[in-house]
Amino acid sequence: MRLWAAPDHSRLVFDLSSPAQANVFTLDNPSRLVIDLDASQLRSDSDKLNLQGSAIEAVRTGVRNGNGLRIVLDLKREVEPEHFSLAPNEQYGHRLVVDLTYPGESAVEDPIDPIEAMIREQEIAAQRAQAEAKLGGKPQSPAAEAVKKAQPHPKRDIIIAIDAGHGGEDPGAHGPHGTREKDVVLDIARQLQQIVNRTEGFKAVMIRDGDYYVGLRQRTRIAREQKADFFVSIHADAFTSARPNGSSVFALSQGGASSETAKWLADSENRADLIGGVDGNLSLQDKDEVLRGVLLDLTMTATLNDSLAIGGQVLDRLGRVNRLHKSRVEQAGFVVLKSPDIPSLLVETGFISNPTEEQQLKSASHQRDLAQAIFSGMRAHFQQNPPPASLLAWQRDNSRNTAGNEYRIQPGDTLSEIASRHRVPLAMLKQANELNGDAIRVGQVLRIPNS
Numbered sequence: 001m002r003l004w005a006a007p008d009h010s011r012l013v014f015d016l017s018s019p020a021q022a023n024v025f026t027l028d029n030p031s032r033l034v035i036d037l038d039a040s041q042l043r044s045d046s047d048k049l050n051l052q053g054s055a056i057e058a059v060r061t062g063v064r065n066g067n068g069l070r071i072v073l074d075l076k077r078e079v080e081p082e083h084f085s086l087a088p089n090e091q092y093g094h095r096l097v098v099d100l101t102y103p104g105e106s107a108v109e110d111p112i113d114p115i116e117a118m119i120r121e122q123e124i125a126a127q128r129a130q131a132e133a134k135l136g137g138k139p140q141s142p143a144a145e146a147v148k149k150a151q152p153h154p155k156r157d158i159i160i161a162i163d164a165g166h167g168g169e170d171p172g173a174h175g176p177h178g179t180r181e182k183d184v185v186l187d188i189a190r191q192l193q194q195i196v197n198r199t200e201g202f203k204a205v206m207i208r209d210g211d212y213y214v215g216l217r218q219r220t221r222i223a224r225e226q227k228a229d230f231f232v233s234i235h236a237d238a239f240t241s242a243r244p245n246g247s248s249v250f251a252l253s254q255g256g257a258s259s260e261t262a263k264w265l266a267d268s269e270n271r272a273d274l275i276g277g278v279d280g281n282l283s284l285q286d287k288d289e290v291l292r293g294v295l296l297d298l299t300m301t302a303t304l305n306d307s308l309a310i311g312g313q314v315l316d317r318l319g320r321v322n323r324l325h326k327s328r329v330e331q332a333g334f335v336v337l338k339s340p341d342i343p344s345l346l347v348e349t350g351f352i353s354n355p356t357e358e359q360q361l362k363s364a365s366h367q368r369d370l371a372q373a374i375f376s377g378m379r380a381h382f383q384q385n386p387p388p389a390s391l392l393a394w395q396r397d398n399s400r401n402t403a404g405n406e407y408r409i410q411p412g413d414t415l416s417e418i419a420s421r422h423r424v425p426l427a428m429l430k431q432a433n434e435l436n437g438d439a440i441r442v443g444q445v446l447r448i449p450n451s
Contacts, residue, residue, distance in 0.1 A: 004168040004212035005053035008105040016094040033073040040069040155391040157203035161223035163233040164189035168213030173238030175358035185234040191371035201391035216335040231344040236352040246325030248348040251307040253331035306343035314377030321369040
């Protein structure tokens, strides 16, 4: 028996000598989960199972119907159980998996603030409106847009979702001296989390922060729920030979992006997730099939371009602390990169199958150097291209020279008042600043065109 505890679930795995059907059910007063296996015996000591952080208070076992096995889990919180069998693979034999999901719990330990989530949703809605306008949608009238007052700048953090690959019963690759990929990438991810959170204007969200497994689709779903601006998945490469070495950076391939767009549109589960809207995030429910496809293609293309741009910056920094396995950003169809609305990268920090790099990957100082390189590349991109409502955008606007033909928006300003004050037509002011909507923010700098 093996157990992993995550913030939103616990996973109990039974290693079996042969396939077995299980009957799993709950009992109340007190709360228990019962697992019955016919013609089975327990060859491990359930008392040695580490229950810390899980929903299980105690494990009791006994013989059932002469030759069967009954396992009773005494529970200390409400759970929603699910169980399934797994066939043998390279690492394990037959397994029975019992997942105990906690209703209402977040998969991350520090979920994003609701106000930040609202700000992100407003931004995405504005971006979607701009895309529709380019496709023939009807924007608001200039009069309606011009009278809206400038809002205080949110100065929000840029949210980085950090995904440590593998975890739990999936150890990933092994080094020649037994180092497990799931362990070293979690160490690097935690180093990266500390660096991100120490940097003003940034906030880290850990996809997993312990030794447990998160499904590949679930990883990008968590990032989207946390309104992440960027998703980075940390891994360690491996090969059958010990010779290959160096770091690599991957973005989603163009073919992968195209097939993923088709999958989002065709698959019922994905359609409910994305087209139906994730927390109101990217709802295309009111659009016809052709327009949905065009908007989704535009979103995926923009996301892929950002991924490649950030990937180039990250690769450049990684090359300063480690040899590069490939000198350019590679593209592949990794599932964790297939988020249509979040720029994403997968970083292979080094070859764990190479004895020298295996030792480096275990070194805290090398892990810190790798994490710093990854973040430096991300930060360089966001300093040049800060999200509109972010602290970095506010800092950029306030550092610009407003002499001559520029104006910094003050509390209470409206576009029409600014245009009148500077004696320029409203339409010309909006065109000069590429304003398609009515939102202006205090501290934002407008370019004043010559009338």
